[in-house]
Amino acid sequence: MPNATLDSAEDLAAVNALRMGVLRLSRRLRHLRVDQTMSLAEMSAIGTLVRCGAMPLGELARKEHVQPPSMTRIIAVLQDRGLVRLEPHPQDRRQKLVAATDQAQAILQASRSQRNEWLSQLAAQLDEDEWARLRDAAPVLHKLAHL
Amino acid sequence: MPNATLDSAEDLAAVNALRMGVLRLSRRLRHLRVDQTMSLAEMSAIGTLVRCGAMPLGELARKEHVQPPSMTRIIAVLQDRGLVRLEPHPQDRRQKLVAATDQAQAILQASRSQRNEWLSQLAAQLDEDEWARLRDAAPVLHKLAHL
């Protein structure tokens, strides 16, 4: 059942905290990224490709909320590093299917221990209740970003 | 009591969702900002000044997690628009105290109805449980960004 109103003072305060928290955290994530040679946008694109499978460049751009020219550049970098490969679309020769390589999958896997280390340091300063709230909200954030 | 371990598969999955959700949402927030003429960094700086009161430029830069030269530029823009004023530090003539003006406070107030409208549209597509999770996590996100 959808939430229709959402106009209490508490909701508004939460919205502000959410906005500012996301902004500041994203700025810090930029500096704390595990693979210093890969940008967040590149990491995110690879993650989506691994999770959802190969798709045309335009569709990936829509999923990542960037314009097609921006995705063209992101993909060019990833292709140079052997993390994605481009395949012709079987029915439409205008389109290019972008697919993550095995190496991309391996990099995502390898970075997990580093992510874990960084996150543990940060989360050690949260209590169990705070961490549980983040854990519960993570999939909703994800959904919100796609609405 | 601090959370020491944080190494379960569920935790790792939550970390990934959190990272990606924050990244994507911050990208969308950039485009959905209420005052199209003001950047998120500018909004955030004003919010901090209104919330915490006047402070030296360097301290504001640390709070916002940007370098001093970046804050110099942000403040210059805000000063041109009459949203902050610079005052000499009473004890140390090297420092400049940055203070939000009444106009800045008024702008924050005026943008609230617009924020509400945008958020309502988005939140109408979440159910009550999802929205509650975001509400609970917002202050933790805020804290996490400052750790």
Next chain:
DNA sequence: TATTGTTATACTCTATAACTATA
């Protein structure tokens, strides 16, 4: 004619290094 993706170009935001003024 409409659509997919690319190229050319410019803008925004941020950083580092070098500098000035003050402590």
Next chain:
DNA sequence: TATAGTTATAGAGTATAACAATA
């Protein structure tokens, strides 16, 4: 000598507009 802030400069990331190839 160390610190607060500024100026100059460069880099990353993204966008819009114009273009090419295909539907």
